Amino acid sequence: MFAALPLTALRTFESAARQLSFKAAAQELAVTPTAVSHQIKSLESWLGVPLFERLPRCVRLTEGGERLFHSLHGAFLDMAQTLDSLRPQRSTGSLTLSTTPAFAALWLIPRLGRFYAAHPGINLRLDTSTALLDLHQDASVDLVLRYGFADYPKLHSQCLLDERFAVYGAPALVASAEQTTPTLITVRWRNSALYDRSWKAWCAAAGEERLLEQATLREYDEEHYALQAAIAGQGLVLASSILVSESLDNGLLLPYRPEVTVPGAGYTALCVPGRERHPPVKAFFDWLSQEVG
Structure with a gap:
């Protein structure tokens, strides 16, 4: 059923699409940029549609590339989580959270002791910034806490406060x-x-x-x-x-x-669809729900 899937090319595409860079994908996958370009071209030939627009100094996803990336990224997250759950010695849970300096200092950090007490095995890394992140492109961040009136239809969201x-x-x-x-x-x-x-x-x-x-x-x-x-x-x-x-x-x-x-x-908690099922992310979402009552 899946024998014909070009798994190497799909993995290469996911890395390049997430970072919008063939060079960065090559560094992540420990191959050359030429090898990345070859895998992307072979995948585009196999599909019969372009996945990237090649611009003078960068690449940009086409509409088809956007659809494929969102599907692949969620599937790879699910596979990684399932594989981790099957290991006899499970890897240490880690969570990277991005929020504003003010929310971190004035609301989150005073309450984090209760999260650590409930989940001592989760290593939380807090990234404080006022810059907006594209979670579909930056896989290093698991979830963000954002402030404002906007809706986020392409992200899993949980209204907080x-x-x-x-x-x-x-x-x-x-x-x-x-x-x-x-x-x-x-x-x-x-x-x-x-x-x-x-x-x-x-x-x-x-x-x-x-x-x-x-x-x-x-x-x-x-x-x-x-x-x-x-x-x-x-x-x-x-x-x-x-x-x-x-x-x-x-x-x-x-x-x-x-x-x-x-x-x-x-304030709204957001993550890429599918990542809310990752145990550390789920634990944090559940804890947030308890904290806000």
């Missing part, structure tokens, strides 16, 4: 904020679609439009810097209800006018 923005400050500052004009702390959000979740929106909801004209405004590049400044009593911070949760639980911050909030976005 929806947030609201509110204002918080150190207890002493919150107690005196209505008698003075406090300094306001904010973040330079890189995503322009999220910038409306800002002091302007909160002040409009609170009926305090003049506050922006009267107060000093201080900006930070990351949410965790802004929260640390607020904890130190340097001003009131507009912050995500998700990212501020640990500081609230520890009494480091209190809400200022807690009845006033503005809507934010949400």
Whole structure:
């Protein structure tokens, strides 16, 4: 039934398609770029359709190449997981997770002790970055935690947390904020679609439009810097209800006018379809579900 399948060529294609590079595939497979090119051409001849567009300095998948890659990548993941499960001495579970520095520092890392206690055999590597990743191309990352409003129809997704923005400050500052004009702390959000979740929106909801004209405004590049400044009593911070949760639980911050909030976005866990069945990934998805209730 499967005797005619060109397995070497398919494996070569998966590597080249995932990395969008014949040279990188050659390095991964320990062969020459010429050998990779030969395998790809033979596969295209066997199929009768082109799989790559050859551009001057790179290659790009055709529509047929995209379809084949998504199917092959999931199949190879399933095979690798099954083979690993059959070994008497199973390989150590490992998991690479990518998320933003702020979410890692303010929500994830304070809770990871419970994950390690429940799954001591899983080695978690945390990659913190604000850059978007193409999980179909970067197989080194198992799953990502992303923030925003977007849908991801080509990925397996699990919605985690929806947030609201509110204002918080150190207890002493919150107690005196209505008698003075406090300094306001904010973040330079890189995503322009999220910038409306800002002091302007909160002040409009609170009926305090003049506050922006009267107060000093201080900006930070990351949410965790802004929260640390607020904890130190340097001003009131507009912050995500998700990212501020640990500081609230520890009494480091209190809400200022807690009845006033503005809507934010949400966090979603994502992986390539099929990878959610990989035991370390499944364990992390299950743990996330428990943590968010």
